[in-house]
Amino acid sequence: MDIFLLFVYLFTPSHDFHTSWMNMTYNEDKKEFAGSWRTDTEHLEGVLTAFSEKDILLESSTIEEHIPLINSYIKKKSFLKFNGKNQFLEVSIIEVNFSETIVHFEPLKCKRKLKSIEMENNMLIDKFPNQQNMLQINYKGKMYSMLLSASKNYDKVSINE
Known part of the structure; x- marks a missing residue:
């Protein structure tokens, strides 16, 4: 029994802090926002595997085939509105490495x-x-900025110029 507990302890993540960062930057000349989302690759693989019920491995050589799945996941798990109007976060390009995935x-x-x-x-x-x-x-x-979590998954910011 002690060996089992040691095994569980050794393979339990050493941290319980998970953060993703989404950035939206306005281009006044084009009248549009450029957006990106940075998240942990392993965490994204885990949620996509659960969401699709298929084993998902994100690699730069195969990332293109996962864009429809990532679009579906983002659409189901989030929404964004400007002035009360829905905005659709559609994936353009994805950069992936072992530790981080950047969705543009x-x-x-x-x-x-x-x-x-x-x-x-x-x-x-x-x-x-x-x-x-x-x-x-x-x-x-x-x-x-907004900081969202399980206890506060929605926020609204008023823009004052």
Whole structure:
């Protein structure tokens, strides 16, 4: 029995802190946001495996085949609104290495003055209850941020110019 407990202890993660970071930066000339999401590769593989019920391994040589699955996962587990209007986070390009995955989104058009941003984000939380999902919005020289988690998965930020 002692050997079993030692085995469990040795293979238990040494930290219980999980963070992903989403960044949205406004390009005033193009009237659109460029967006990206950085997360742990192993954690993303875990949630995608559970979500698809298939073993998912993210590698740079095969990442393109997983874009539809990642789009479905993001759509099911989050939403983003500008001025109360739904924005669709569609994957454009994915960079992946052993430790980190960076998802780049298609640009989000925003031609009207931005007054509010809303986000609900449940990504990674099912498998990692202590997950923290940060959103940083850079708009016309000002930075706005949200920190979302299992206990607070929704936030709304008012933009004051």
